[in-house]
Amino acid sequence: MKGEAILLDHGGGGRLSRELIEAEILPRFGRGPLAGLPDGASLTSRMRRLVFTTDAYVVQPPEFPGGNIGHLAVHGTVNDLAVCGARPRWLSLAMILEEGLPLALLRRVLDGVQAAAADCGVAVVTGDTKVVPRGACDRLALCTAGIGEALPGFRLGPPRIRPGDAILVNGPLGDHGVAVMAAREGIGIAGAPRSDTGPVHRLVAALGELAGQAAFLRDPTRGGLAAVLNEAARAARREVRLDEAAVPFSAGARAVAGLLGLDLFSVASEGRLALFCRAGAADAILARWRRLPEGRGAARIGEVARGRTGRVVLATVAGGERILDVPEGELLPRIC
C-alpha cells in the first residue's frame, strides 16, 4: 500500500478502497463468511434463540496502556452478548476514519480487533469502511453489531432478583476508566494501571448447569458499578447492600482516583461482570470463576436486602454507611 495516511479515496469505493480492503481487511478477516467479500454474511446456527447487540466506540485516546479501540470494540460487543446469557459468535465491524489518520494506527487497531476476536472465539464476518473529511471525526470511530447463541438455562432480568441474592464481581474495578483518563493529554500521570479490557463470556459459560441460579448480569462500563447496581436495585425495587471492604480495587487505580478526585464506583471497567445470583450458588460460582484467568480476583461484594427502597447502600470501610448513587454526568477531575 502506498502512502502513510488514510485519504478520502480510501472510502470512495474505487481503487484505493479495494487496495485498503485487500491489504488490511482480507489478510486479517478474510477466511470464513467474509471470503469473496459478499455484501452480507451467510451464517448458520443450530440454536433457536439468538441474541443481537450493537455498539459504537469513540474512546479518546484510541490507544491506551492495555489495549486500543480495536480490542475494546470486540470485548465490548462480546460482553454485551455474554451478559444476555449468550455465546458470542459473529461480529460486524464498521469503521469511520478521519482523513489523515496514520495508517500505522489503523493497522494497530485492526491487529487489536483480530487478536481479541481470535481470543474470544468470534469471527468478524462483515463490515464497512467510510472516510470523512479532516475534522469531521476525531481520528476514528468503530461501530459493531454482534450475534450470539443463547446458552441454555439462563433467565435473566430484574424481576428475577430476590432478597438474599448474592452479588459477585470477577475482579478489580475501574482500571479501564483510570487508564484512559490518565492517558489523556494534559493529565500528566504516568504509571497508571493498564486497562482491564477483556472478555467475560467464558465466565458466563462457566456457570454451566448453575445458569438457573443467576438472576441478573451486567458489565459495569460507563457509569461503573454504581450505575449497574442502581439500575438493578431500581428495576427490582429492592435495596442492594454492598460491603466496601469486599469490593476489589487495584492499588494503582486507588492512587490515580485519589489524584484526580474520582469515585471508582463510577469509573468504567471493560472486562468485568456483576452477577446477582442465589446465595446458595455463590461459592460454587466463585470457585469456577477463580479457575479462569479473567476470574482470578473474583469476590462476593454484597447482597440484595428485603427493603423496597430501590437504592444501593454501602457499608463503608470505616464502618459507617452511605448511599452509592448513580453518577452525575461527565466525570470531572476534582481538585477538592
Place this chain on the structure above:
Amino acid sequence: MNRPDLLDGFRDRRLAAALQRRIAERASRLPRTPLTLMEVCGTHTVAIARFGLRRLLPPAVRLVSGPGCPVCVTDAGFIDAACELARRGMVLATFGDMLRVPGTAGSLAEARAAGGDVRVCLSPLAALEWARGEPGREVVLIAVGFETTTAPLAAVVARAAAEGVRNLSLLTACKTMPAALDALLRAPDVTVDGFLCPPHVSAIIGAAAYRPLAAAYRRPLVVAGFEPLDILDGIDAVLAQAGRGAGEVENRYTRVVHENGNPVAQALVRAHLEPEDAAWRGLGVLPGSGLRLRPAFAAWDARVRHGIEVRPGKPAAGCRCGDVLRGRLDPGECALFGRACTPASPVGPCMVSAEGSCAARYRYDRAPADGAPSHNGRTGRRKNGRQKR
C-alpha cells in the same frame, strides 16, 4: 511503614469502632447536650459523607458543616466576571469544581458551550504552561481557594514573574480561614460548641494561627486529618475538652501539621499577596479575610490587566446557601433541596460544588423521594421548626 498503611491504616474498621465507643461514652457524660461540632473544610464534609461517619455518632453529638468550601463561599458576581473574560476570547483556566457553579447569568460550563475557551486544569501550573505555549493568547487563571491553594497560586505568580511570562493573569478570590472562624464564633445566631479545623489549611498556617481565637472565645479548636480515624479522633478530642470545660487549640494531625505551619509557603504568600476585605456568601464582608496580589504584581492581576470588576451578584431566588454555610440550616431543611435544586440542575453553589454540604448530602445521604426516613433516620423536611425523626 509501607505506603498502604498510610491510607488504609487510618481507615481501619476495628479502630474506628473503638473510637466510636469512646465518643459514645464521652457523650453520655456531657453536662449539656446536644453538643454541636462544626467542620469548616470541604474535604472533611466529603470524607464524613463518603465514609458514612455520621451514622457512627450518638444523637448527643451534632455534626454541622460550615463555610469550608471556597467555591461555595465565592460570590456569584465572581462567576459573572469570569464568564465575561471568556466572552472576550481569553483562555480561562479553572479547577473542575468551579465549572458548573451558576453565576447571575450562567456558569463557566455554559460559557464554554457558547464557544468560550474554558479549560479545566488540575494544577495552576497548567495555566502557566498554556500561557507559555500560546503567546498570542491571554490566559486567565480562576484563582479561588483557601490557604492550601493560595500557596501554590503564589508560587505560580513567582514563576511567571521570574520567567517574564506576561500573558498570564489571576482572577483571585482567595480567602483566609481564621477570619471565617472568628465571624462564626462572634455571630449571635450561630451556636457551635467546638470546631474541627481544616487539615491542609492548617498545614500551611500552623496550629498557632488558631490560638488567638481560643483565647478570645474559649471553644475547642481541634486540628484533625481527613481520614476516618482522624475525624473520629478529632471529634473525640472536642468532646474530651467539652467534658472538662476547656476551650483550647489541639493539634491531632501532627504527622502533617506543625505549630508554626509551613514557613516557606507563608513567606511566598506574603511576598506576593496582601490582605483585603472579602465578601463571603453566608457571612457577609469580613475585613482582612481575603488576599489579593500586591501592587508589585499588578501585571499578573486580571482585575488590573483586563480592567474587569467583580460586582456583587444576586443569589438565586429561594437559595438558602448562605444559611447552610453558616450552619444555621441543614441541607435537608432547604425547601429547594432535592426538588428545584439538584446536582443536575443546581440553584446554588452548595449543591454544585463537589465539596458543598448540599451536594454531599444529596449524593451520600438523601431521603428517598417518598419521604420515608433516610437510612440515617432523618427525613428530608422539617415541620413546625422541629426535625421529624
Place this chain on the structure above:
Amino acid sequence: MCLAIPMKITRIEAGGRGVCESAGARVNVDLSLLDQPRVGEYVIVHTGFAIERLDREEARAQLALFEEIAGLMEKDEPARPA
C-alpha cells in the same frame, strides 16, 4: 478545598521540580513550597504542589495510640453469651 494525597518523592530535578509516586502512579510535582526536600520523603500533594511533609514516625505513633484505645475499649466490653 484540600484534595490531597500522600505520595513519596522519587526524583528531584532542578528548579524546584520533582517526581512523586503512589502505588505506581507517578506525577510531576512542584517542590518549591518545601525546605530542602529529599528523595524518599513522603509529602502531601495538592494541585500539583507538595504542601508539607508527612512524618511517618508520627503516623506510626498515632496508629499505635488508636490500637491502644481499641485495646482499652475491647477490654471493657461485657462478655458476650457464647
